Amino acid sequence: MPTPEPAPADIHARVRELVALSVDDPLAPFALRPEKLHVFSPDGRAAVSYRLRCGLAVAGGDPVGDVASWPAAIDTFMTEVASTRRGAAVLGAGELARDLWEGHGLSAVAIGRDVVVRPDDFELVGRHFRNLRQAIKRTHNSGVTVESWLERDVPATVRMELRNVVIAAKRDEERGFAMTLGRPFDGGQPESLVLVARDHEGRLVASHRYLVAGHKDLSLDVPIRLPGAPNGVDERLIAEAVAWAGKHDFDRVSLAFAPFPELFAERRHLGLAKGAAYRLVHLLDPLIKVERLYRYLRKFHAFDQQRHVMLRWRQLPRVATALLLLEFGR
Structure with missing residues (x-):
């Protein structure tokens, strides 16, 4: 080898x-x-x-x-x-x-x-999507705006803003293996979708990049969010990405990987074995808040394989x- x-x-x-x-x-x-x-x-x-x-x-x-x-x-x-x-x-x-x-x-x-949203089925109606609707509405009420480009078309001034946000957000581009590509805006992914969110003062406060697979799928790669960004900004960026995907004939938008969703969904009724597994998973909290990630992703009701x-x-x-x-x- x-x-x-x-x-x-x-x-x-x-x-x-x-x-x-x-x-x-x-x-x-x-x-x-x-x-x-x-x-x-x-x-x-x-x-x-x-x-x-x-x-x-x-x-x-x-x-x-x-x-x-x-x-x-x-x-x-x-x-x-x-x-x-x-x-x-x-x-x-x-x-x-x-x-x-x-x-x-x-x-x-x-x-x-996997957490995969299908644009054709993504309608923010009903009780299931109440929390998601509220999160997105808060961003509209606070004056958040969203811009989108293919990565090859991102203006030079915006690239500079994005690099500064990466630094300010203390995003470690060296981390990741199975589900992270990293190295944004180096020219290596010209067909990827880049979205940026600005607050009511026009300050860039968050960004998502979505990679293309098989010409039909988009996969979230690098979510970047400044401390103090308006609540709901990530949900807003995802909703905008799904809308963009639907308009451009993409079938699926992958948001992330949800660790152990069944375990967290049943946490109030766990037996001895699953209770031990629940506590074991929380040992990862210094590295990644796994249960918080689950609560965030379940808003989309899109758990897949x-x-x-x-x-x-x-x-x-x-x-x-x-x-x-x-x-x-x-």
Whole structure:
């Protein structure tokens, strides 16, 4: 297996082509994160993206490319891993790829669900969407305005404002693995959608970037929000992104990954085992407020397919350490 060096430009071009072939996979664009390495199927129509940590090759999400070539890409990846005597794990495997990984002896641990809004079904009516409607209305009442561009068309003055906001928001672009691309406004994602929110004084206070996968999906990559930004600004930006997607023939908008939504939904009626899991999950609070994220995402009523960590149980401590380092380390 190759050493962990940035992939050459020609490899990234091949992966970009496979991301464009991916269907119904909101994690596909994150295969383009520069630090990731790639193993291709023999026919070149699918690839597994991964990084090396703690003696493990950790794949991020499902393979990208033609689903028919996924099995061969996974076979090639696992063969190369075995040849180096490394272990293998996966962060964010979807339902379709789960069986393929299990065929190589990996076990599945459910860790959450995709959150995917479909523009055709997104109507802010009824009791379910009351909190979301109120959040969006507050931004209108406070004078928030939203602007949108494709990234290639963002004016130079706005790019400068955005870079300053990234710094002021203390956004660490080095963090993230399976569900973050980062490095906004470097010219690498010209087709991505960029939205910015301004307060009543015209100050840029928040921004979202949405990456394109398969020409039909948008995936939220970098949400940036200044401290003190008006309440509801993120909800407003998402609603604007969904409206934009509907007008431009996109089928889905992926907002994020919701960790353990069933666990938090049932928190008042947990047994001993689930109660212990609930407390264990909260150990991550210094890194990410998982339950707060769940409460935010449930406003959209858009929980989608289950995601899993795939691993061999005997490697559990090493896998847990590797995943924490990949998602929250530098």
